[in-house]
Amino acid sequence: MADTVTLEVTRYSPDVDSEPSFELFDVPFHHDWVVLDALNYLKDEVDGSLTYRWSCRMGVCGSCGMMVNGVPILTCAAFLRDYPRGSTIRVEPLQGFPIERDLVIVLDDFLEKLSAVKPWLIREQEQPLEEGEYRQSPEQLADFKQFTMCINCMLCYAACPVYEHDQSFIGPAALAPGQRYILDSRDQGKEQRYPVMWSDDGIWDCTFVGECSTVCPKNVDPAAAIQQAKVESTGAWFQSLLPFGRS
Amino acid sequence: MPNPYRRPHSNTWWLRRLPYTIFMLREWSASFMALYLILLVALVARVNDGESAYQSYVEFTQKPIVIGLHGVLLAFALLHMVTWFQAVPKATRPPRIRGQRPSGRVMIASVYGLWAVASAVVAAIVLVG
Numbered sequence: 001m002a003d004t005v006t007l008e009v010t011r012y013s014p015d016v017d018s019e020p021s022f023e024l025f026d027v028p029f030h031h032d033w034v035v036l037d038a039l040n041y042l043k044d045e046v047d048g049s050l051t052y053r054w055s056c057r058m059g060v061c062g063s064c065g066m067m068v069n070g071v072p073i074l075t076c077a078a079f080l081r082d083y084p085r086g087s088t089i090r091v092e093p094l095q096g097f098p099i100e101r102d103l104v105i106v107l108d109d110f111l112e113k114l115s116a117v118k119p120w121l122i123r124e125q126e127q128p129l130e131e132g133e134y135r136q137s138p139e140q141l142a143d144f145k146q147f148t149m150c151i152n153c154m155l156c157y158a159a160c161p162v163y164e165h166d167q168s169f170i171g172p173a174a175l176a177p178g179q180r181y182i183l184d185s186r187d188q189g190k191e192q193r194y195p196v197m198w199s200d201d202g203i204w205d206c207t208f209v210g211e212c213s214t215v216c217p218k219n220v221d222p223a224a225a226i227q228q229a230k231v232e233s234t235g236a237w238f239q240s241l242l243p244f245g246r247s
Numbered sequence: 248m249p250n251p252y253r254r255p256h257s258n259t260w261w262l263r264r265l266p267y268t269i270f271m272l273r274e275w276s277a278s279f280m281a282l283y284l285i286l287l288v289a290l291v292a293r294v295n296d297g298e299s300a301y302q303s304y305v306e307f308t309q310k311p312i313v314i315g316l317h318g319v320l321l322a323f324a325l326l327h328m329v330t331w332f333q334a335v336p337k338a339t340r341p342p343r344i345r346g347q348r349p350s351g352r353v354m355i356a357s358v359y360g361l362w363a364v365a366s367a368v369v370a371a372i373v374l375v376g
Contacts, residue, residue: 014252098253228337
């Protein structure tokens with residue numbers, strides 16, 4: 001008998017089911033297979049109705065994030081060989097999000113929140129093209145570069161118990177890009193982002209669990225972005241108390 | 248017709264994974280620090296009340312249950328210190344030195360250094376002064 005591994009996969013059909021259930025599948029074990037390969041095998045060879053998102057298979061697109069044994073991870077980076085042999089590998093949709101079908105989550109909430117922080121360069125007035133590009137030193141770039149690596153995989157949301165508990169929390173993968181543009185020397189849109197990011201549903205909802213940064217497949221540190229924004233927000237508040245401070 | 252399923256949020260979420268449990272212990276550690284502060288204030292008040300009051304407080308602290316409590320307080324104090332010192336590089340953006348911001352390790356080492364200096368000063372005041 002071929003070497004196999006057992007997957008316990010969330011199944012949910014919104015037309016039929018009132019709540020999700022788990023289904024067990026045996027898949028061949030290959031040393032170089034990741035969990036996504038096992039899911040693709042299931043879809044191609046066992047049950048074509050199994051539904052999940054994936055695209056690049058190389059940790060770039062950020063589509064195949066799921067909970068594997070309770071930990072948010074890109075399934076294209078979760079090797080079967082790294083899980084204890086003989087044990088069942090549980091594959092679930094990302095924690096904290098509504099389940100659309102099987103392993104697919106509803107993304108709408110995240111996309112709205114990401115838009116709310118305006119993750120693009122804002123200029124009070126665009127300078128004419130003939131004046132050239134907006135120049136930036138390597139030191140200025142270093143201040144925010146790591147935050148540009150986000151691939152919107154939402155593993156950080158799935159690792160965040162605050163978001164799971166309180167869906168109004170803007171969340172790590174929206175606050176980090178917001179802070180990324182605030183730190184960008186070319187940007188002039190701070191005042192537009194502060195009311196969103198510094199709100200009760202923004203940085204101040206974060207209790208600094210820190211797991212958002214731990215699970216990030218791109219080594220982005222959203223927890224750092226949020227804590228640094230808290231320091232900046234607190235400084236601005238103290239400044240506003242001073243007679244010569246900003247309002 | 249879409250019918251997304253929203254999973255219930257469990258009150259025992261913090262037992263689901265070790266990092267969440269450590270986070271909760273870190274948060275609770277603040278309460279234990281507050282308790283130690285109360286004991287410290289009580290000590291100062293007893294000293295202020297005179298020698299016999301101070302002696303009765305010393306006898307109180309020598310009870311096994313109070314010694315045990317201090318052991319728990321010490322463990323939480325260490326957890327509080329280590330976890331928050333580890334968090335320093337995330338929460339701070341120190342000024343650049345020769346064009347570079349200090350690394351996380353340097354920042355953590357710096358706060359441990361400050362802690363050592365502060366402890367030495369307190370020890371000097373208590374033991375010498």
